[in-house]
Amino acid sequence: MTETFCIDRPSFDPATGEARFPYRLGALAFTEVLALPAGADERTAQSPSFRKLLDLTAIVLGVSYFKLRAPFAIAAPDIPLTASERAFVIDVYENGMGEFYARNQLARFGRLSLSAPEDAEERKPAPDLPERTLLPIGGGKDSLVSADLLAHTGVAFTPFAVNPKGPILSSIAAIGTEPLYVTRTLDAEMIRLGQQPGFYNGHVPSTAINSMVAALCAVLYGYSQIVLSNERSASEGNVMFDGRETNHQHSKSLGFELLIADVLANATGGALRYFSLLRPYSEARIASLFTQSTKFDSVFSSCNRNFRLTGNDGPLWCGECPKCHFVFLIFAPFMAKDRLLAIFGKNLLAEPANERSFRELAGLAGQKPWECVGEILEAAACFYTLTRHADWHEDAVVRAVKADLFAQYGEEKLQLAMAECLTDSHDHHIPAALAAKVAAYAV
């Protein structure tokens, strides 16, 4: 018999703030639990918007359990879906899981079936959401640049995080505004099985997950917009697999932003907006904006080792992973060298052992790493800048890659790429008035 991944209807208790999400996978059963702030308004919790978002959250959180066996059949027998919600769900389970399929060699694109009752009502009635902003914070440079942009353009915001730890907590303390936190407890049996033979494991679209949890909080606690901090570079994929470009950061891409923004708007009668404030920018441009304030230097980290479910007992920046290398590389052209070395605790470009990893980032070896790193050409352009920079041109890795960098790209292309990195894109969905204020500030 064909195995089915079954998403059952979730429940929510407004008094305790606990949401429970049950799943079945063949004979296995799992439950994931979210702890939202207690004491939500009961009527809001029963509103069509909240019920719809809770159902959609169940489907999105389901990816962690689905991936154990990645069956072709997905069923949500008690969760009615509109046509656009179906398209969204398929995008999450296909493209959002693209890295997982590519790394496990599983052909699933275009082959998943989703069975759920039809919801003919595309647009739900609008809840009354006050004009307030929820800002998800990831502990790294991106959301802190958004915090700075919002502060300088006079937009008050509430920092938001799921399972806050390490740099998320210290960054939010430095922001100094009362946050909204949600605790997410994955089913321990799922995590255990993920290490056992006969089960798959791999990456899941964490931004999609955090965004749905933010949407629940927006409706429940009254926020009219969720401001993401996803850069334009996030739309570039990693490798071609099974006929598609797969992207580690799919749920940070512009394509995904448009899909989820539409689904959240329909679920709330247009009351809830979702957009990324950093969409006009490359990673290099974000790095240059970050350098304008030293406020977060000692508390932030983009290194994902900090965000493991069990936490991190190592340094804030491991200095070994592609993300540490990438962030070091894009800061170097814009930040005083002693400041950058103080943040990382060492010079990552002076260590010959890092050469292979830096080459992969710049497209000079292997493939773009399965990590949250910027575009290949952007990394190459930053390297080019360093080959001409008095502070950096003699460092071991810069010297080692220089000849191949010039041979592969040519000087003209690298110069153009750097200019492009510093030119803001108009391909974004920031509300016009806010976009104009931000553009005027971020010159």
Ligand SMILES: CC(=O)N[C@H]1[C@@H](OP(=O)(O)OP(=O)(O)OC[C@H]2O[C@@H](n3ccc(=O)[nH]c3=O)[C@H](O)[C@@H]2O)O[C@H](CO)[C@@H](O)[C@@H]1O[C@H](C)C(=O)N[C@@H](C)C(=O)N[C@@H](CCC(=O)O)C(=O)O
């Ligand atoms: C922190 C991290 O990078 N984790 C990735 C890592 O997992 P690892 O085993 O090293 O540690 P844990 O995260 O503690 O996971 C333990 C097990 O639990 C499973 N799991 C975890 C979270 C979840 O939501 N569902 C789960 O099933 C996990 O599979 C482990 O078995 O490697 C995993 C496999 O590749 C990754 O899936 C873990 O990534 C986390 C889901 C995560 O939160 N990653 C973000 C830091 C991240 O990569 N963000 C991307 C955005 C991606 C997107 O499309 O939104 C980015 O910033 O670009």
Ligand SMILES: Nc1ncnc2c1ncn2[C@@H]1O[C@H](COP(=O)(O)OP(=O)(O)OP(=O)(O)O)[C@@H](O)[C@H]1O
């Ligand atoms: N634990 C979390 N809770 C809520 N939102 C999160 C969480 N982690 C990440 N996010 C959101 O997802 C976005 C993408 O995460 P990402 O790690 O790329 O960004 P970052 O931490 O802000 O910066 P960096 O790219 O330097 O790590 C964040 O900017 C933030 O909006």
